[in-house]
Amino acid sequence: MPELPEVETTRLGIEPHILNQLVSAITVRQSKLRWPITSCLTDELPGLSFHSVERRAKYLLLKTSTKVLLVHLGMSGSLRIVPADAQAGKHDHVDILFESGLILRYTDPRKFGCMLWINEPASSHPLLSNLGPEPLSNDFNGRYLKTLSRNKQTAVKNFLMDSSVVAGVGNIYANESLFNAGIRPSRKAGKISTSRFENLAQQVKAVLQEAVDVGGTTLRDFTGSDGQPGYFKQSLKVYGRGGKPCVSCNNLLKEIRLGQRSTVYCSHCQT
DNA sequence: AAATCTCCCTGTAGGC
DNA sequence: TGCCTACAGGGAGATT
Numbered sequence: 001m002p003e004l005p006e007v008e009t010t011r012l013g014i015e016p017h018i019l020n021q022l023v024s025a026i027t028v029r030q031s032k033l034r035w036p037i038t039s040c041l042t043d044e045l046p047g048l049s050f051h052s053v054e055r056r057a058k059y060l061l062l063k064t065s066t067k068v069l070l071v072h073l074g075m076s077g078s079l080r081i082v083p084a085d086a087q088a089g090k091h092d093h094v095d096i097l098f099e100s101g102l103i104l105r106y107t108d109p110r111k112f113g114c115m116l117w118i119n120e121p122a123s124s125h126p127l128l129s130n131l132g133p134e135p136l137s138n139d140f141n142g143r144y145l146k147t148l149s150r151n152k153q154t155a156v157k158n159f160l161m162d163s164s165v166v167a168g169v170g171n172i173y174a175n176e177s178l179f180n181a182g183i184r185p186s187r188k189a190g191k192i193s194t195s196r197f198e199n200l201a202q203q204v205k206a207v208l209q210e211a212v213d214v215g216g217t218t219l220r221d222f223t224g225s226d227g228q229p230g231y232f233k234q235s236l237k238v239y240g241r242g243g244k245p246c247v248s249c250n251n252l253l254k255e256i257r258l259g260q261r262s263t264v265y266c267s268h269c270q271t
Numbered sequence: 272a273a274a275t276c277t278c279c280c281t282g283t284a285g286g287c
Numbered sequence: 288t289g290c291c292t293a294c295a296g297g298g299a300g301a302t303t
Contacts (some may be wrong), residue, residue, distance in 0.1 A: 001296060034279070034299085058297080075296050076281080091281095110280045112297065127299085154274065163298075171296070260276075262295075276302070285293085 002073040004135070004168040005208055007058045009215030010079050014104060015053040017081045018062075021098040022049050030093035034074060034114040037094065041117035045069070045096070057131050057167035061122050068122045074112025080105050131167040135204050136212075140166050142198030149189040149197070156192055157185035158259045160204070169204060171261045173211075175239045177203040184270040185263050186256070238264040 002010070026045050031037040048064040055061070060079070062069040071079065084101045094106040094115060106115060118125050133139035148165055149156075159165055160174045169177070178185050180203040183196060192200075237247050242255025246266040255264050 034297090072297080074280090074298090108280095109282065110296085112280065152273085158274085161297095259274090260296090274303085277300085279299100280296105283294090286291085287289105 001075050001170070001172070002058065002077065003170045003172055003211070004058055005211035005215050007060060007073060007168075008055055008212050010073070011053055011055045011060055014079055014081055017100075017102055018050055018096075018098060018104055019053065020049050020051060021100050021102075023047065023096055024099045025095075025097040027095040027097070028093065029088065029095075030091075030111070033093065033108065033111050034072070035116065037115050038117060041069070041115070044117065056123070056128055057134070057163060058170075059128065063120075063122070066120075068118050068120060070114070070116040070118050070122065070125065070127065071106070072114045074108060074110060074114070076110040077106065077108035077113035080107065130164050132163065132165045133167065135166050135169055135208055140201055140204070142194055142196075142201045145197040145201060146192075146194040149192065152189040154189055155186045155258050156183060156189045156200075157261075157263060159189035160200070161259065161261070166204070169208075172236065172239045173204065173207055175264055176207050176237060179238045179265060179270060180207065182270055184267075185258055185265050187271075238266070240264070 023045050026042050028037050028042055044067065045064075048066065050062045050064055050069070052063045053060065054063065058072060060071040062071065073079070082103050082105050084097060084103055086103060086105070088095065089107070091109040092105055092107050096104040098104070122128060133144070149159060152159060157174050157178060160169055160177070161171065175185070177200060181196065181200040183192065183200060238253055241253050242262075242264045244253055245251065246253055246269060249266065249268045251266055251268045253264050254267050255262065257263060
């Protein structure tokens with residue numbers, strides 16, 4: 001499941017291969033994603049090139065001189081660079097062929113992702129206009145969290161995963177950050193002190209940045225067909241470890257549901 | 272207004 | 288071994 005670090009790794013991996021390269025064709029084998037791929041995209045993209053490859057939350061923004069290709073990888077999506085003669089598999093839904101001979105290939109078994117052809121300014125698009133600050137930016141900090149959480153009754157984990165609070169913190173990293181900060185996921189957001197929020201913001205940044213670094217260094221050759229970001233190898237302390245011993249105190253980790261999402265924590269270390 | 276629920280989809284894991 | 292079912296998850300949109 002692509003989290004923010006994997007999306008950033010994807011951005012870094014594809015950028016050098018597609019930047020300012022002329023698109024010669026686009027092939028859509030499956031248009032039914034989260035939202036349908038429109039004929040506007042297939043009609044208008046050939047002949048254009050991407051002058052920048054940006055990321056906002058878990059969205060990738062591939063910008064042309066006219067419109068922007070907005071891509072989300074959903075749960076199971078990936079973007080890869082493959083040779084022009086690479087055979088398409090069952091879930092290879094879109095190929096963008098460049099004059100250079102390379103293909104930018106979108107694959108997504110579960111079709112939770114999307115590929116939208118949107119107008120500038122992209123930041124005004126409904127999917128992007130209500131996003132909170134980037135977690136790795138200076139706008140995201142303890143004071144900010146404290147201010148926004150005033151009177152909020154919701155669990156701090158739900159608060160942290162609300163994209164209007166902070167953009168792109170998914171379930172895995174919410175669990176890990178709360179463990180590292182020693183905060184119980186079910187604690188009411190409005191009842192957390194500024195200093196604990198400072199700690200939490202710091203842990204969110206640390207865990208995301210570490211994963212970005214690992215992905216960036218592991219993923220040398222993004223042109224290979226089996227290029228997999230390296231963050232899977234990172235040691236997760238709580239996520240997926242319900243019932244197993246806490247790495248810090250050896251007590252068994254609890255697993256509950258918060259906001260329909262699997263939530264794991266240590267009842268001894270997190271208060 | 273804020274919080275919670277539903278739904279999209281299919282690979283994988285667990286049960287038998 | 289193989290079949291069957293439950294489950295996971297991002298996040299928009301609907302509902303409470």
